[in-house]
Amino acid sequence: MTTQYFILTVQFNGKSYTGRGCPNKTLLENIEDMSLPIRSSCRRGRCGSCRVQLVNGELDSDKFSIEDGELLSCTTYITQDTEVAVSYGQKITRRRKVVAELA
Numbered sequence: 001m002t003t004q005y006f007i008l009t010v011q012f013n014g015k016s017y018t019g020r021g022c023p024n025k026t027l028l029e030n031i032e033d034m035s036l037p038i039r040s041s042c043r044r045g046r047c048g049s050c051r052v053q054l055v056n057g058e059l060d061s062d063k064f065s066i067e068d069g070e071l072l073s074c075t076t077y078i079t080q081d082t083e084v085a086v087s088y089g090q091k092i093t094r095r096r097k098v099v100a101e102l103a
Contacts, residue, residue, distance in 0.1 A: 006078050011055065011085040012036055021078040027052065027059065028073035031086070038073065038086055045075040057082030 008021030019034040031038045041047040050073040061076040
């Protein structure tokens with residue numbers, strides 16, 4: 001079976017980069033495959049560091065979508081030609097509280 005690839009355009013630092021998006025990889029992995037330095041930490045949708053803004057297209061994202069077109073790239077998959085924006089000038093609008101119990 002042949003994998004169908006999509007066109008992925010990423011706006012980053014005022015420039016647009018275009019590459020091939022694989023639907024079997026997360027958006028984060030696809031952006032990393034384009035050699036763009038996207039932030040990531042937990043890679044499981046908990047920390048919020050890999051947020052992107054959907055500009056055009058549709059993505060398959062789960063319950064870890066944030067708001068206003070923002071998505072977590074580590075839990076999002078490409079389903080068609082898509083354009084996203086990576087912006088690190090945004091303030092964090094939601095944090096999760098982490099509590100650890102020490103014995």
